[in-house]
Amino acid sequence: DVKVTQSSRYLVKRTGEKVFLECVQDMDHENMFWYRQDPGLGLRLIYFSYDVKMKEKGDIPEGYSVSREKKERFSLILESASTNQTSMYLCASVGLMTYEQYFGPGTRLTVT
């Protein structure tokens, strides 16, 4: 069974802290994505990666960075967390040219 796992289901951080959200997939997928989900706004793409060490900005990259050192792992980094980054963060992976994204369960991040 395909699987995308995220390091935490719930996370509470303070303003200004550096935050790491990790995502691991076991499907040998090339492409991986980070979204944030907010009520009334749906899913918005933060960053995606189409290969190891390759990344592209999505629609809302400001305040975020990413790292992909290994094919199975894609990390989202909040360099200095702010309260407006309180949100649900979803990771997804997809095989080349299949278009079927597999999602992790999400991390609900609260920044106080």
Place this chain on the structure above:
Amino acid sequence: AQSVTQPDIHITVSEGASLELRCNYSYGATPYLFWYVQSPGQGLQLLLKYFSGDTLVQGIKGFEAEFKRSQSSFNLRKPSVHWSDAAEYFCAVARPLGNEKLTFGTGTRLTIIP
């Protein structure tokens, strides 16, 4: 730029009744089209997808969707809903032969009443 509109924020349906969730898209050509479902506390799961061919697409859990080019729509339907269908539903589009990036609508929350 492509965009997706789901005009209904929240829909309430009685168990056993039929369901239709609306999705309209804006794109220069025919995009690839998707419906995802998000059950409470879970990630998204693909219900069905349309790339080309037959405009009526069957998916999992008894769902189907119809692509109508003239209306730029891809509405999701189910003839008889079950309480377990209560969830949030997202329509999404992708550029054909692109980089698998999806653009999502804002979602429709479905409530089922007994």
